[in-house]
Amino acid sequence: MSTIEECVRDEELIPVKARLWRYQLEERLIYASPESVAWIRDVLKDAKSDGFVLRAAKPIEQLDVLLRRFCSGEDLDDPLPHHMTPTSKGIWRIPTADLRLVGWFPVQSVFVLSEIELKSNCTGMRDEQLLSNAEKFREKLDLMNGDFVKGDLNECI
Numbered sequence: 001m002s003t004i005e006e007c008v009r010d011e012e013l014i015p016v017k018a019r020l021w022r023y024q025l026e027e028r029l030i031y032a033s034p035e036s037v038a039w040i041r042d043v044l045k046d047a048k049s050d051g052f053v054l055r056a057a058k059p060i061e062q063l064d065v066l067l068r069r070f071c072s073g074e075d076l077d078d079p080l081p082h083h084m085t086p087t088s089k090g091i092w093r094i095p096t097a098d099l100r101l102v103g104w105f106p107v108q109s110v111f112v113l114s115e116i117e118l119k120s121n122c123t124g125m126r127d128e129q130l131l132s133n134a135e136k137f138r139e140k141l142d143l144m145n146g147d148f149v150k151g152d153l154n155e156c157i
Contacts, residue, residue, distance in 0.1 A: 001145045004031060004110070012141055013112065018071035019064060027073030028157060032113040033137060039116055050120045053097035059118065062096035070111070076153070090148040091134045092156070095119070102130045104138055105149040105156040112143070 007013040013031040049056040094101040102115040114137040115130040
C-alpha cells in the first residue's frame with residue numbers, strides 16, 4: 001500500500017496546480033501520472049479544437065478552465081459537453097469539447113489523472129485502451145490499497 005505523499009516522493013504522481021483566480025482557494029486536488037504531464041507538455045501546446053463544438057477554446061485553454069473549476073470547488077456542470085460518468089470499476093472519463101481525461105478518485109476531492117488524449121483520437125479501441133491503462137496504473141500504484149471512491153460524482157467531489 002502506498003500513500004499519495006509516497007507516490008509524489010517517488011515521482012509516480014505529480015501534483016497538478018491549477019491557475020486559480022486571486023479570490024479562489026484550492027478545495028480539490030489533482031495528481032497526474034508522469035506520462036500525462038509529458039503529454040500535456042509535448043502534445044497539448046500545439047493542439048487545436050476539432051471544431052465539433054462551435055467556438056470551442058483551444059484544448060490547452062479547455063484544460064486550464066477545467067482544472068481551475070475542479071480545484072476551486074466549482075460545479076462541473078456546463079459547459080462540459082457530456083456528463084462525467086464512472087465505469088463499473090470506478091474509472092472516470094472527464095470530457096471537455098476536445099479532451100478526454102481519465103483517472104479515478106482514491107479519496108473524496110482528489111483525482112488521479114492517469115491518461116489524457118484528444119477526443120478526436122478516442123474512438124473505439126483507443127478509448128478502451130485509456131480506461132484499461134487507468135486500471136493498470138491504479139493497480140501498479142496500489143494507492144490506498146487500490147481503494148477508490150465508489151458512487152456518483154457528488155460522492156467523489
